[in-house]
Amino acid sequence: MKEYTLKEIAQMVDGELVGPPEGTVKGIAPLDSATEELLSFAVSKRLKEAVDKTKAACLLLPKGWPFELKRPAILVKDPYLAFAKVLSAFTERPFVAKGVMDGAHVGEGVSLPQRVTIYPGAFVGDGAVIGEEVVIYPGAYLGEGVAVGDGTIIYPNVTIYAGCIIGRRCILHAGAVVGSDGFGFAQDGETFYKIPQVGRVVIEDDCEIGANTTIDRATLGETRIKRGTKIDNLVQIAHNCEIGPNSILVSQVGIAGSTRVGANCMLGGQVGVVGHIRIGDRVKIGAQSGVAQDVPDDSVVSGSPAIPHREWLRISALMKRLPELFDDIRRLKRTLSSKGKEGS
Numbered sequence: 001m002k003e004y005t006l007k008e009i010a011q012m013v014d015g016e017l018v019g020p021p022e023g024t025v026k027g028i029a030p031l032d033s034a035t036e037e038l039l040s041f042a043v044s045k046r047l048k049e050a051v052d053k054t055k056a057a058c059l060l061l062p063k064g065w066p067f068e069l070k071r072p073a074i075l076v077k078d079p080y081l082a083f084a085k086v087l088s089a090f091t092e093r094p095f096v097a098k099g100v101m102d103g104a105h106v107g108e109g110v111s112l113p114q115r116v117t118i119y120p121g122a123f124v125g126d127g128a129v130i131g132e133e134v135v136i137y138p139g140a141y142l143g144e145g146v147a148v149g150d151g152t153i154i155y156p157n158v159t160i161y162a163g164c165i166i167g168r169r170c171i172l173h174a175g176a177v178v179g180s181d182g183f184g185f186a187q188d189g190e191t192f193y194k195i196p197q198v199g200r201v202v203i204e205d206d207c208e209i210g211a212n213t214t215i216d217r218a219t220l221g222e223t224r225i226k227r228g229t230k231i232d233n234l235v236q237i238a239h240n241c242e243i244g245p246n247s248i249l250v251s252q253v254g255i256a257g258s259t260r261v262g263a264n265c266m267l268g269g270q271v272g273v274v275g276h277i278r279i280g281d282r283v284k285i286g287a288q289s290g291v292a293q294d295v296p297d298d299s300v301v302s303g304s305p306a307i308p309h310r311e312w313l314r315i316s317a318l319m320k321r322l323p324e325l326f327d328d329i330r331r332l333k334r335t336l337s338s339k340g341k342e343g344s
Contacts, residue, residue: 001026002090006058009039010074012089013060013082019072025057028086041083060086095133095151104136107144131168143179149205161217167205167227175212178203182216182223182239182257195219197239204228210235210251219257226263244281262297272304286312 004012007021025039031047034040034056041060042051048067051059058072060079076082096117100106103120111129118124121138128142131150139157142148146160149168154160158172161179166172184195199218203209203225210233215223218240225231226245236254237243243255244263253267256275261267265279268287273279279295286302286309295301302312318325 004089006072006074009058009086013074013076013085015060015074015076015082016063017072017074018069019058023057023072027090028083029056031056039086041079043079095135097133125162155211161201164201164203164217166203167207169206170203171208173209173211173213173233176209177212177214178209179217180214182219184219184239184257199223199240201225204245207231213237216257232269238275250287284309 003024003026005021006017006019006023006025009025010017026037028039029035031040031042031050031054034054036055036057038056039058039060040054040056044062045066051061052070056071058074060082061073061075062079063075063077065073065075074082095115097115098117099114100112100116100118101120104118104122106112106118106124107126107128109127110124113130113132115132116130116134118136119138122136122140124130124136124142125144125146127145129147131148131152133151134148134154136142136154137156140154141159143160143162145163146166148154148166149170151169152166152171154172155174157175159177160166164179166178172178179201181197184197185192186195197217197219199221201215201217201223204227206228207225208230209215210231212233213231213235215225215237216239217223221240223237223240224242226243228246229243231249232251234252235249238255238257240258241255241260243249243261244265246263247261247265249267250269252270255261255273258276259273260278262279262281262283264281265283267285268289270288271285271291273291277291277294279291280297280299282298283295284300285291285306288304289302289306290304291301291306295306300309301307302309303315
């Protein structure tokens with residue numbers, strides 16, 4: 001079992017320790033279930049009551065905590081980020097190379113280092129290139145010529161079509177599909193003629209792809225997910241899209257073909273984006289928004305069609321009053337009508 005002193009934890013999160021440095025913790029837990037051997041955290045002063053009641057050995061708290069401290073604490077700029085770092089330290093496990101296990105299929109001409117783990121039931125096609133410390137779980141399918149960078153984890157039943165490229169330290173969760181055909185058809189009278197989809201998907205380093213997310217290959221060229229981007233479950237990214245670095249796409253986002261999303265963007269759940277537009281850098285889009293035109297850098301938009309967020313908030317507030325406002329207008333019209341008759 002891992003164990004850290006409070007001094008080590010404070011150094012890990014670049015925090016200010018208030019209390020004895022020699023105390024130790026063996027894990028991290030929520031405020032209401034933490035014991036005297038565990039660390040806990042609070043993200044805001046609204047949790048004061050829970051902080052006072054917890055039995056945790058030490059707390060991660062925001063800098064400038066305004067209340068009396070009843071137990072050791074580490075004051076940090078961002079308690080949630082500090083929590084993530086500490087949890088990673090407690091749960092991190094060293095890579096164990098199990099090699100190609102019985103029941104796994106590895107095709108001809110595959111570049112395969114010694115330090116890999118490929119579980120039974122995984123399929124690696126001819127000519128694939130697999131990096132160091134890659135883990136491929138049962139049921140995963142990697143087509144011909146797929147390349148996977150060092151330290152990437154491919155969970156069960158992931159499908160990566162031929163020719164796609166996955167970077168280093170990526171995580172692909174169960175059921176993700178990378179490189180399926182883009183939805184391209186030309187109308188031929190009353191029927192549709194399939195447009196061959198001959199491009200590829202490139203996922204750069206340090207990306208995470210959620211369960212059952214689909215990223216279509218390009219018609220020509222490539223669909224690209226840039227470094228550090230995190231994509232939630234059940235997201236659809238169409239052919240020839242580009243998602244900028246360090247962006248966040250929440251569950252059920254759908255992006256139509258050839259759209260460009262900039263760097264450091266955040267798209268809330270169920271956002272829909274039309275094709276062939278550009279979303280600028282550092283854009284935030286509220287949940288369930290429909291985006292039908294370009295969005296400039298640093299915008300915050302919501303609604304369908306998406307409009308500036310503050311304007312959308314005003315409209316949303318007014319919508320609750322529509323029945324009342326309608327009645328007021330109807331009464332006003334009646335009053336004006338009756339006065340008009342009296343004047344005539």
